[in-house]
Amino acid sequence: MHIPDGFIDLPTSAAFAAASAVAVAGAVKGSRRQLSEQSAPLAGLTAVFIFAVQMLNFPVAAGTSGHLIGATLAMVLVGPYAATLALVVVLIIQAFLFADGGLTALGLSIFNMAVISVWVSFAVFMLLKKILPKTKSWLVVATFISALFSVPAAAVGFVIQYAIGANATFSVGAVLNAMVGTHILIGIGEAIITALTVSAVLASRSDLVFGWDKKDTILEIRS
Template identity: 65%
Template structure:
């Protein structure tokens, strides 16, 4: 879902770059208060892992592939603020080192994946976690559903950008239908990878998983 240069007009690119910058600023503030010396390395590893898995396009339908976005995964592992930052770092690396995604569209791509992907995935995760029994085994299930939903949400977010300022003139409804349809299929892959990864980290280091420990730990008093 990396947008190439040219799809969106200049104004739209500028608007979404501004929105992304604001979102990243808020995420910085949130991450600063949430991350500590113990959790910061996991945020770094999450960015690394997402970069690696984003290279692994899987086939979803004839002539179409998809790859992990990782917004929900990152949010569940390290919290939504650090997740937005991790995804933003991945997108920056991809745009500058690998020419994956246009530079003028980077703000719009960041908005779709690092902000909408993260928060839609995390919000869904929280909702499902609430419904499911309060057990460790519920976490990967909620994570998978969060991952699944995050992809069509990011696709809808792109469609909004298309509606605001595409350089092409094809109808927005056509784009919406095609984007959502395709990305529901990709979302299944996203859900599977998200659920499996969260369950692997839970099995090896459940103390590090943000989406599990903030469900179980009581508030503790810490020195500032």
């Protein structure tokens, strides 16, 4: 969902770039509180992993592909603040090194994928954690559902930007229908990849997982 230059006009792009800058500043502050000696390298590697998996487009429907965004994956592993920053790093590298995502549209893309997608899935995740049993399996279920929501959420972000400042005149309704429909499908792929990855990390190093509260796994066994 990397937006090329030209879809959205410059004033709208500038406004969303400013909003993204504010969000990134907040994420730096939040990360400073949340990142420890151990979770800082995990946050870095999560960005690397997301870059890699974003290269793997999977087919979703006739002539359409999708790829991981990684917002929920990063949110569950390292928390929402560091997740926002990890996504921002990936989007900047893609735009500047690989010509993927326009430069004037960078603020729009950051807002959709590094802000909306991360924080919508964080809200869903926290809600599910409250109502679901506190086991690893249920944590993976919560992750799956949060990821499912994260992709259409980013798609709706684009539709809002289109409604405000599209350079084209096609109806917003048509764009909304097509964007949400397609991205619900891509969201299923996102959810599967995210759940598998989180399961693997939970199995090997659950103590590093932000979304998993029982960090004292070593001292767990009591009589």
